[in-house]
Amino acid sequence: MILVSEIGMAAEAGLWTDDEPLECCSVVPEAPDTATISFVAPTGAQFRYRPGQFLTLELPVPGGPVWRTYTISSSPSRPMGISLTVKAQAGSIGTRWMLDTLRPGMRLRAKGPAGNFALLPDAREEYLFLSAGSGVTPSVSMTTYLFDRGTGIDVVLVTCAKRPAELVCRRTLELMASRVPSIKLHFIVEQDDPFDVWTGYRGRLNQVMLGAIAPDYLDRHVYCCGPEPFMKSVRDMLIALGFDMSRYFQESFSAPVLDTDETPETGDFVPDPSHAAEVTFSASGVTAGCDETDTILHVAKTAGLNIPSGCTFGVCGTCKVRKLSGEVHMVHSGGISDEDIAEGYILACCSRPIGSVSIDA
Structure with missing residues (x-):
């Protein structure tokens, strides 16, 4: 009191x-x-x-x-x-x-x-807060602010951790979400805690999870905070999904931004339909022209070739093929291992060619 x-x-x-x-x-x-x-x-x-x-x-x-x-x-x-x-x-x-x-x-x-990573005082938008580990802290501040203001709240909040016990501020977030139905809270963990039951999402945040959690993500303002590998995977995923990145904002553990002019360039690859590319399917002896926004799977089908595929979201791994040369931009959803990637394999459904690429297919 x-x-x-x-x-x-x-x-x-x-x-x-x-x-x-x-x-x-x-x-x-x-x-x-x-x-x-x-x-x-x-x-x-x-x-x-x-x-x-x-x-x-x-x-x-x-x-x-x-x-x-x-x-x-x-x-x-x-x-x-x-x-x-x-x-x-x-x-x-x-x-x-x-x-x-x-x-x-x-x-x-x-x-x-x-810091420039902040909500505007009178902003009334639809928000998607994405975080990993202690990167949830700005999401907690922003959600509490919207909760206390009490009008125009529309928040989908996703926080990731290695285990449920490592979810930071979990009870604080659950309390607000239990009081305001328009605060939608989702947790994603990579592992279970021993002798405990976890009924939420498992694995790493991917395109399939995002579509299930926030079907209207394309209409939201996204605020992201976490380790740089996490934020890069989020950026790659959103770019691949056609998200308007002018509505994407992020904070960094290592270098908080003091002013808008200091916002660092991420250097992310953004497929450009005006940039020509080509894919050579070595086993078939076919070379097909395309652009950077086409997937290897789409190029193959257009050329009349059949690469077995399933989900087309980078989950099932059915379309795994070996890349013989060149570079691709691949944004997958867990359907390929780091070991396979190191050996030169890609998923055709979610890999886009950069310049000239040769595929063993």
């Missing part, structure tokens, strides 16, 4: 700036080596930021202070405090110190909030 006198004190104190330290008020475990750490301003000042932004903390670790950046997991709709959900990776120094040492009452210097 917040007393009237406390509200008055906060109003007099104004807004928090990074001239004032943060005081830790709670440390709540979320998952292995993961906790949500909440702070208040000693003066009672309130916090103003956009959901999805980050703070940079000075951490007094042994050997000298270090600065570390963390996405804010709380919402600006709850301005009396600010929270960070942090996960210690192998070899971590700063985050490891926070989990092992930081306790209520301790104070830290901080800079921010900052």
